[in-house]
Amino acid sequence: MLLQFQLLHLDLSKVYQSLSRTKQLHSLIIKTHLSPDPFYATRIVRFYAVNGDLHSARKVFDESPSRSVYLWNSIIRAHAQAHKFDHAFSLFNRMVRSETKPDNFTYACLIRACSDNFDLEGLRLMHCGVTVSGLGLDSICSSALVTAYSKLGLVDEASRVFHGTPQLDLVMWNSLISGYGNFGFWDKGLELFSMMRCMKVVPDGYTFVGLLSGLKDSSLLSVGQGIHGLCLKSNLDSNDHVCSVLVSMYSRCRCMDSAHKVFSGLFEPDLVTWSSLITGYSHSGDYEKALFFFRCLNMEGKKADPILIASVLAAASQIANVAPGSEIHAYVLRRGLESDVMISSALIAMYSKCGFMGIGTRVFKIMPEKNIVSYNSLILGLGLHGLAAEAFRMFNEILRNGLVPDESTFSALLCACCHSGLVKDGREIFRKMRKEFGIEARAEHYVHLVKLLGMEGRLEEAYNLILSLPEPVDSGIWGALLSCCDACGDSELAEIIAQKLFESNSEKSAYTVMLSNIYAGDGRWDDSKKLRDYITERQLRKTTGVSWIKGFSRSA
Template sequence: MPSLFRVIISEFAKTFQTMVSTEKLQAFVAKTHLARDPFFATKLVRFYALNGDLHSARKLFDEIPQKSVFLWNSIIRAYSQARQMGDAVSLFYEMLGSDTMPDNFTYACLVRGFSESFDSKGLRRVHGGVIVSGLGFDHICGSAVVTAYSKLCLVGEATKVFHSIPDPDVVLWNAMISGYGSCGFWDKGISLFSLMLHLGKRPDFYTMAGLTAGLSNCGLLIIGQSVHGFCLKVNLDYEVHVGSALVSMYSRCKCIDSAYRMFLTVPEPDLVAWSSLITGFSRCMNHKEALFWFSKLNMSCKKKPDCILVACVLGSCAELSNPMQGKEVHGHVLRQGLELDIMVCTSLIDFYSKCGSLDSAINVFAGMAEKNVVSFNAIILGLGLHGFASIAFEKFKDMLEMGIRPDEGTFSALLCTCCHSGLLDKGREFLRIMRNEFGLEPRPEHHVYMVKLLGMEGKLEEAFGFVSSLQEPIDSGIWGALLACCESHGDAHLAEVVAEKLFESDPEKSAYKVMLSNVYARHGRWDEVKMLRDGISESKEGKVPGISWQKIHLIVAEQAFPPEFPHSQPMMAFYHGISGSQNV
């Protein structure tokens, strides 16, 4: 009879996802005299944890006299997932003193909890316990430990654990490959994948998703296309995890057309695929498409955008100066209860500021329960863009009084504020404070603002001396800012000197030639204007000779993997082995 109840309750419990229904289930179990059965207690503890009611979960756990290892694991997992590691460890020690010994799942729960809490010391202690308990070679513990170390960017420790386990299964291979990818060691991930194939291990869709995780820039697009080709050959491209990973990879590499085509092939794209496509459009400055697909996502009742995606979409609204759609997104934020998220609120401040609704930006900032340096940067910049320099400087003082340390973005916002209000002396003061009081090294954008401030005051010679005093190599954007100042003041002599500096670093940049020609035109030097304009036209008329795609792929592969590259041989073997005649 109890076994029949177990089957009925197990099927019945699948529908219990809310707090009220969980309490009803407990009442039903209590009436059937099964409340002290560890099986049902385990089910109820999991549902209470799912609804965030750890108090009820713990109370039920304490009432059970005979606790199974599954029940212990459920309560330890509940506290670990809530990042209450003190209670989780306390229960673990209590378990050690009981008749029930921890198993591999117990240690795996603790390992995941410490990694989620970013507690490397706690993770190492639990790892020591795993070894002492004789589970050092266990695949479940090994996968959890490798994943945890990788999440904390302790790739060396993760690698040691992986290689210490004999005959790792596919899950363990996947954990290590994903670890390399998430930490940016894409070449090591590819090498490990090649070794996996060499040993006759069959990869699955998690393998391929992990393999693409480290491919994050345009220079690695050829590798991503090769991985895509392999997925086509082994018929893994249809799986939603692989499809989402490939959409994300193409988006990160700013190959948005391929990301879009890949998205259309995914049967039921998950939130990762949707987010990757939308953020990809935004990253490629195609903001209208980003907003269009965000609207389509909102019409889907199954998937709701998260805070990161909402912040990205608000950025697109800001770039398009689209107040109507931005306000619709704000409405979505309120309906979904995301108004307490710092990232979302900061994006709302930036959006309203750039769309001219400074009052709304100030209201959002004032309503934030918690503020960080990024939110302060956003409101300072918003106030500065609207010419409220004194209020922006007051916000900076408030920030310091709250004990929030400014970063490079703070001083960028302050210097931008100075530029919009023509406050040269104040800009000099902020640059000094940045260096001397906070030990922050100015970036090119800070120097650009100083050049603009000096140029606005007509101090072109001082601006030239300032730029010349900077450490080489000097960013071309700084020289470009100075050339723009020369153009606005019509200083042909200094413009020629600055343009020569720019042509040395980027001789094909037509914008600099246009600015210099404008200076010449102001002084009636039409021969020089014609010469510069003709040079611009000639540079645009060049024709690239024809070349086959196969030749292009071979050239790119040879450049990407020169002989001196540490992983050249396995990488080239991987490329030639999977590219074949596939067109990705």
């Protein structure tokens, strides 16, 4: 009997037991009349919860005559971890009314549940409960509160809890640094990191991950490189999680050589790291490399998710080569992902931009579910191919199906009007967007409207429209009018617009080339040469245009 009892305790001391073994242990506890003891009930509840059998866990709890705080915490945690948040809080309310009062672990569990459920009201209630219970200075509750507030973006509240805690552990430091990073306050994260080092707290991998996650702009590359150096000094260069975030940071900063160097040092990069590298190459304009590494990903036997597949389809469309796009389409069909709306929408865009509008339309027609994104992709494709009437028909279908058009819908419709020279229709669409659908016009909408007016020769009207816009005016809008001046040969207005662009510090060489062409067309060769020399001196480079579309087996 003693040996059996010792074996039972040995089994109960383990972190995990299979469901079948849990049932055997439960039966043994019942047979030996140990079930009234909350210690045994607690262990069985935890084993059932780990195996996802909440029904059996709840049955053990409900049949327990004596409930310790550990048993209450176990059943509440079981429901919270299964995202049965209402049941978890219902049990908490029962616990408050019972003889057993919540402890710091009870509150910490429910605080985590609030952050997982993005329940700010519940989180504030739990914070009040912590304070009323005299646990305001407890490190476990404080750590949970800092983490929860940081996750929900309430970094000021997280900071107040943090600075009011007498004993700060590494988890709290990391949580607040991550909160600052995730919500764009990278500078505050660095300040906190400096304070952490002054207090002789040793950072770990999660600290650096929090710092790096806030660096989302190429202007912060030097900051990221400095943090990378600290990672090396801290011997964290072999930490997969840190390296993965370094790849993401360098990719966001368009420093792809460094991103690839870190990536190459990983023994087995995960899908997130692969995605960061591939999308980084795509956003940097190196579409061939993006497609190359996508093929490498497939050869490694990893399965891309819909977001990555949509990204590489966008890369394929940018190089105007349908071959890699059709290969990805075949990959999608093999994986059975053709019904995914994001992927299908990306396929429509890819085929239309590569000149195969018919295939794009067929992809749209066989989609089992269509949302506004898929309609927008088709409307834009039809517009680019000069099929404005079909684009308008799709817009009417959107309204019949009860879908709500968005900014991208009207941008696509205005683009269709531009490509077909439909000034009157374009004006009406612009009016409807603002008056009937309550959508504020963005720079992209004004670009299309200015082009519509300008290409019909209404340069002065387009110019006055831009002057009526609030400052600063997006350079793309001025650029649209400059291109119209180029087409209409109006060098006088072109000079005025060029001056506006230079005042806005726009260094796009395309605008300078346009003005140079206008001067040349007007016989002002000296002025044209000066601008060309300026481009050479400043090492500006105009993006090469693609005047062909590579098909499956021929060039069109």
